[in-house]
Every structure is written in C-alpha cells, then in structure tokens.
Amino acid sequence: MATKAPKVPAKSPGRGASELRRADAAGLAPPQRPEEIRNVALVGRSGSGKTMLTEALLAATGAISRKGSIADGTTVSDSDPSAIHQQRSVSFSVVPVVVDGVKVNLIDTPGYTDFIGELRAGLRAADAALFVVSAIDDIDAATTALWGECERLGLPRAVVISRLDHPRADFDAALARCQAAFGDSVLPIYLPVRAGAAVTGLLGLLSGTVSHQDPAAATPAHRDADDVERAASESARGALIEGIIAESEDETLLDRYLGGEVIAAEILIRDLETAVARGSFYPVLAASSETGVGLAELLEVLTRAFPSPVERELPAVTDLAGAPAGQPGCDPAGPLLGEVVRTTIDPFLGRVCLVRVFSGTLREDTSVHVGGHGLSDRGHEDHDTDERVTHLYSPLGAGLRPVPYCVAGDIGALTKLGTAETGDTISAKELPLLIVPWDMPEPLMPVAIEAASHGDEDALARSLGKVTAGDPTLRVERNSETHQLILWCMGEAHAEVVLRTLRDQGVNLHTVDVVTPLRETFTAAAAGHGRFVKQSGGHGQYAVCDILVEPLDRGAGFEFVDRTVGGVIPGPFITSVEKGVRTQLQKGVAAGFPVVDIRVTLVGGKTHSVDSSDAAFQAAGALALREAAAATRIQLLEPVSAVTISVSDDYVGPVMSDLSSRRGRLTGTSSAGGDLTEITAEVPDQELLRYGIELRALTAGSGRFRRSYLRHEPVP
Numbered sequence: 001m002a003t004k005a006p007k008v009p010a011k012s013p014g015r016g017a018s019e020l021r022r023a024d025a026a027g028l029a030p031p032q033r034p035e036e037i038r039n040v041a042l043v044g045r046s047g048s049g050k051t052m053l054t055e056a057l058l059a060a061t062g063a064i065s066r067k068g069s070i071a072d073g074t075t076v077s078d079s080d081p082s083a084i085h086q087q088r089s090v091s092f093s094v095v096p097v098v099v100d101g102v103k104v105n106l107i108d109t110p111g112y113t114d115f116i117g118e119l120r121a122g123l124r125a126a127d128a129a130l131f132v133v134s135a136i137d138d139i140d141a142a143t144t145a146l147w148g149e150c151e152r153l154g155l156p157r158a159v160v161i162s163r164l165d166h167p168r169a170d171f172d173a174a175l176a177r178c179q180a181a182f183g184d185s186v187l188p189i190y191l192p193v194r195a196g197a198a199v200t201g202l203l204g205l206l207s208g209t210v211s212h213q214d215p216a217a218a219t220p221a222h223r224d225a226d227d228v229e230r231a232a233s234e235s236a237r238g239a240l241i242e243g244i245i246a247e248s249e250d251e252t253l254l255d256r257y258l259g260g261e262v263i264a265a266e267i268l269i270r271d272l273e274t275a276v277a278r279g280s281f282y283p284v285l286a287a288s289s290e291t292g293v294g295l296a297e298l299l300e301v302l303t304r305a306f307p308s309p310v311e312r313e314l315p316a317v318t319d320l321a322g323a324p325a326g327q328p329g330c331d332p333a334g335p336l337l338g339e340v341v342r343t344t345i346d347p348f349l350g351r352v353c354l355v356r357v358f359s360g361t362l363r364e365d366t367s368v369h370v371g372g373h374g375l376s377d378r379g380h381e382d383h384d385t386d387e388r389v390t391h392l393y394s395p396l397g398a399g400l401r402p403v404p405y406c407v408a409g410d411i412g413a414l415t416k417l418g419t420a421e422t423g424d425t426i427s428a429k430e431l432p433l434l435i436v437p438w439d440m441p442e443p444l445m446p447v448a449i450e451a452a453s454h455g456d457e458d459a460l461a462r463s464l465g466k467v468t469a470g471d472p473t474l475r476v477e478r479n480s481e482t483h484q485l486i487l488w489c490m491g492e493a494h495a496e497v498v499l500r501t502l503r504d505q506g507v508n509l510h511t512v513d514v515v516t517p518l519r520e521t522f523t524a525a526a527a528g529h530g531r532f533v534k535q536s537g538g539h540g541q542y543a544v545c546d547i548l549v550e551p552l553d554r555g556a557g558f559e560f561v562d563r564t565v566g567g568v569i570p571g572p573f574i575t576s577v578e579k580g581v582r583t584q585l586q587k588g589v590a591a592g593f594p595v596v597d598i599r600v601t602l603v604g605g606k607t608h609s610v611d612s613s614d615a616a617f618q619a620a621g622a623l624a625l626r627e628a629a630a631a632t633r634i635q636l637l638e639p640v641s642a643v644t645i646s647v648s649d650d651y652v653g654p655v656m657s658d659l660s661s662r663r664g665r666l667t668g669t670s671s672a673g674g675d676l677t678e679i680t681a682e683v684p685d686q687e688l689l690r691y692g693i694e695l696r697a698l699t700a701g702s703g704r705f706r707r708s709y710l711r712h713e714p715v716p
Helices: 017-021 050-060 081-086 113-125 141-153 171-182 227-247 253-258 265-277 295-304 456-470 492-504 571-587 614-630 649-661 691-698
Strands: 037-043 093-099 102-108 128-134 157-162 186-188 190-195 198-204 209-212 221-224 282-286 337-346 350-359 361-363 366-372 383-389 391-396 399-402 405-407 411-415 425-428 445-451 475-478 485-489 509-512 519-522 526-534 541-551 558-562 598-606 634-648 665-671 676-684 704-714
Touching: 037 050, 037 113, 037 141, 037 295, 050 093, 050 102, 050 295, 081 492, 093 295, 093 391, 102 113, 102 295, 113 141, 113 337, 113 350, 113 492, 128 141, 128 171, 141 171, 157 171, 171 186, 171 282, 186 227, 190 227, 190 282, 227 253, 227 265, 265 282, 282 295, 337 456, 350 361, 350 405, 361 366, 391 405, 445 456, 445 492, 456 475, 456 492, 485 492, 492 509, 519 541, 526 614, 541 571, 541 614, 558 571, 571 598, 571 614, 634 649, 649 665, 649 676, 649 691, 676 704, 691 704
Parallel strands: 037 102, 037 128, 128 157, 157 282, 186 282, 558 598
Antiparallel strands: 093 102, 190 198, 198 209, 209 221, 337 350, 337 425, 350 411, 361 405, 366 383, 366 425, 391 399, 391 411, 445 485, 445 509, 475 485, 519 634, 526 541, 541 598, 634 676, 634 704, 665 676
C-alpha cells in the first residue's frame, strides 16, 4: 500500500471546499508506459456503494487526506450540483490512485438507468469493469443486463461485495445472488472473518492467511488461518481451485490435481490473474468503505489481475472518408489517437474534455485534428478542425492537475478546445483518423420547454449548444408541426439534470405540456364555395371558386385536380387556388392541425377582368376549403409508432397487459436470446410520452424499448 502524502491542500480548478481534503499530489509524475496503467470502471446499481468505495480507495492510497460524504456533497466523484442535489452520481468521473508504481484510473459511473449514456462512455474509457454489489440489496435486472453488455464488449470483470459493515450485511447471501445473476464462473477468492457480528478481516482462500484491518492502521496485519477457519473455508477453496484449473492454459494441471498433488499457491495465483485479465474468470472480493476491510486486497487485484491497456484491443478506426484505417497499437511512440469520452463546461475554464488516449502521446503545445462523424441524428453535424493543445491535465474528479504529457492508455483532460464534443476523435494533424462511435442509447422521453421571455431565447440556444456538446444522449428537436422545442431525454432524472444545467447557466425557461402532432382529415365528400370580393376604390379584389373535397386512403397525402372547363378560371389563378388550399391545409380547418389524405377538385369559378388577382384567388381557395369542412365531419388523426420492447421473460405478461391498457395492438413476440423476449406492438404516441419511465417501473429497471413512426390513425 502507498504511504499517505503530507496533508497539504492542492488547488485545482473546478472544486470548492472539498479541495481541502486532498493530499498534495503535485509530485506525482504521469506514467511513461501503458503497462503502468489500469483503467477500471466501477459499475452497479445506484446505492451499491461505488462512490464511497472510490473515496475509501483514494484515502487508503493517500490521494486525499480524508473521505468525503455523499450527504454533504464533498466526495471527489460527485461534485456536480445535480449529483449533490439528487444524492447520486449523474455522470462518470475519473479518479486516479497510484499503487506500487501503477496508476489506476478509477472510473466511477452512475448506477441510475437514466444515465446509461454516461455509463457507456465510462465503459468506453475502461479496460475492465468492477461490479459493486451491496451486501444488503438484491441484484436488479438492470445490473444483470449490464453484465451481459460488458460480456459483449469483452471487458474483464470482477465483483466486490460492499457495505460489509452494515448490520444487515450477509456476504453468503450476496454471493449466492451474484452467482445466480452472473453465472458459475463468479467465485470468491476471499471470505470475511468475523469477530462477533463485525467483519474484521479476510481469509485468502489460496494463501491460507487472514488479514486483519485495524481502522487506525494504514495496512492490514496478517496471520495464518487457524484450523477452524481452514475447515470452514475448505469447500469454497476447493471450488475456487477447480475453477482456476478449468481456465488454466496448463492442460496437465487438472490431472495433477485429481491425482492428489497439492498445486502451489503461486501457480494458482498466476493462472488466476491470467484468466481474469482475459475475461474468462470473475473473482469475488469483499470490502467495507467504512472500516477499510478488503481495500488492500481489492487494490492488489486491480493492479495485478486486471489487464493493462496494451492487452486490450482498440476500437475500430477509419479515415475521414470512412474507410478502415488499420488497427494502431497501444504504443506511446505510435500515431496519436484518442477519443473525447466526456465534455463539461466549467465557468472559469470553459470547455473541458476528458480524453482516453489509445495510441501515441498527447502533449501540450501541439496541433491536433478534432473530428466528429456519425452523430448527425443527435444534432451533432460532422465536423473536422485543427486545433492547438494549450493546456493538458490529469483529472481527479472535477479537479485538474497539470501534466506535461499523457501516454497511450491513460486518460487526460484538455481545455480551451473550441469544437470538441463527446464522441469526437483526437488524432495527429498529419494523419487524421476517426474512431467509430460507441453505441448511444436512444432518448425516448420528450420534455417541451419555452424561454421565459424573448430576451432569453438567444441564451437558451447558446446553452443548449453547450449541453448537447457534452451529452450525446440528449436530442434537441424543433417540431415542425407543433412548433415546440422538445428535449428528448432518457428519463425524469436526466431531464432534471439538463434543466438544472440550463438554469445554472442563467437561462430563464419553463416546461410546458408536450403537444402530440395530430392531423385532420375529411370523413366524407363535401363541396365548398369560396367567394372573395372587396371593393374600396381603385382596383378591388374579386375571386370565386368552387371545389369538391374527397377523403383518400391513409398515407395518400394531398391531391389537387383541375376540372374546370371553358377557361372560367385562367391557368395562373388555378395555381393560386391550389396555393390557398395548401396554406389552409397547414393551418387546419377544425382544431388547428394540418389536413391530410384528401383530394381537392376545382370544378368552377368566376373571374373579373380587372379586379381578379393571385392574392384574391388564394383567399378564395382557403375560404372554399373551410366551407367544405363546415359541411362534413372532420376526423382527428393521431400518430402511431411501431414499438419493440425487450424484456425479461418474467415480465412478458405484465408488459403485454399494460400495452392493452395503452390502446396498443400486439403484433408479435420472439425470443431475443437468453431469458429475453422481444414484444412488437403498435401504440399511439400519446401513450408513449412517459412510457420509458413506466416500463422501467413495471420491469424492475430491465425493460428497454425502441420506436419508429408508423402512420396516423383516427383518434377514438
């Protein structure tokens, strides 16, 4: 374990009173080789203890002088005002600790489903995932789904059972829940040792030693396990050894073990570390952020078993035209290649970009290429610029420590970049490249906002540009039919963070009800007579037209037909009638919604040799359409979306029942692999405004859905 540094506060931009807790880290030089780096994402449900575990690891390694508090808003990870207000992480943060010369970038990710975009960005920056599971809570379906997502990404994983100091903590029950959720390859390598009801240390199943953590001591004391402890752990030890041997590359190891040979602990530990690094074995540890039990063992696993960046495959890379550009290695001397994984706006520093460097070395006072492609559907147009790196930092939560360089495999922070956004690629100016973006979740909850006054509209536009630059899960849309400004968010908590950020930037705004873009149509044929005659001295206005309106099939759109005879209306004025009709179609004829799926036939009319004009016939056409609408019943049409819902088999029945209550029509079900089922249905958009939130509540956080516009149908 590293010794604690002197308690001298380090001043860094972006932090307040909690900065006084930080030990002086100015003397820590950045690593020079990727082998000296570990990037580990801490993942798990909200409330599992990720942030406090990060605080405990910081304090244990001397990175801070004392642990902060979530309630007081003084943790290193959660400095965002929204995180302090909500008492949970709303974005990921990078918190480095140094253990035996190895820099471990702890990436504390949000556990609440609304912030899955931040979680996926954190996973992109990581080379391994540490699942934090509370010893007192169940494992929710969202955590199980996240395990599967990490498996698809090929991320090595480990599990730490936290909150052992809680009176209701039950390590054995938590372990059983982990194995049920994550599979048989999840096995403990340590077992808690108790003194009465309190956990005071850990028994190493391979080493046979017991560590005792005195809260007043920097490192735990060790002793050999006694006979009672060895007997109690024999079953778990045997299962662990068999699990390690099953993953060993030494094919003779199993026969030797079955033959009764005692396999040396050094061999088992070596094979364990190899299996963990390649992602085929998942050790379970135990830790208490409060008492410090298990922290030393956890740090040992992070540095020795988790892979360094050189052992991980880089994301796919293309040139600016989209053609594959080969796969650079994690080499500090190679071509520069990095990715902006998070963007924030600091009131003093401006735009701050966290960059995971995959290849090359990022240095101050160098020119780089900033490129962003593939996110135009989120409002991020493709862009390519050359910019100069003026300031380079190592992040510590929201704090920044100046560094001269950032090598391949490390995570650094850049300021003063004018165009960089989350998801952009940072590459060499001489060899511009693009990293294929990671999978961005689709925001499905609309929030309509309005500027409080005309003077706030410009400020709102500027602030929205800043917020969307850092949050690819937010989509901003100006609805062309309802003219509302819509923020598409991941859920209520996400919307609260976005609105709070906008208001903190000085924007006065308020939310309004989302208007569903309905449409109107005719239910039966009707005739309309439009007469626009005015005389007020000089040239007057004269136009008369007769039309017949007929309904068409859904989706047919609009047709205009001229059936006048004898030239009763000259050709230019026929076009004017059509313009007037089309203008009225957009304004609506009953409730102010656009009119669709009709045919308008011009059958007659009158002109005046002097007073007829283009404007007069446009007005007459609009009047004729309104008169025809008054003569028949107008039907409102609502948008209907095709919805695909992915849900655990346990929740198929409740989800289908809920869809029926939303006027949804089931169109099919199919297996999505594992214990997942995909349900397809057609559901009115009005019933989907808050469906993401309600589906999450209905399925214990595991349900996901996607939607696409299908058609408009009559409103009941």
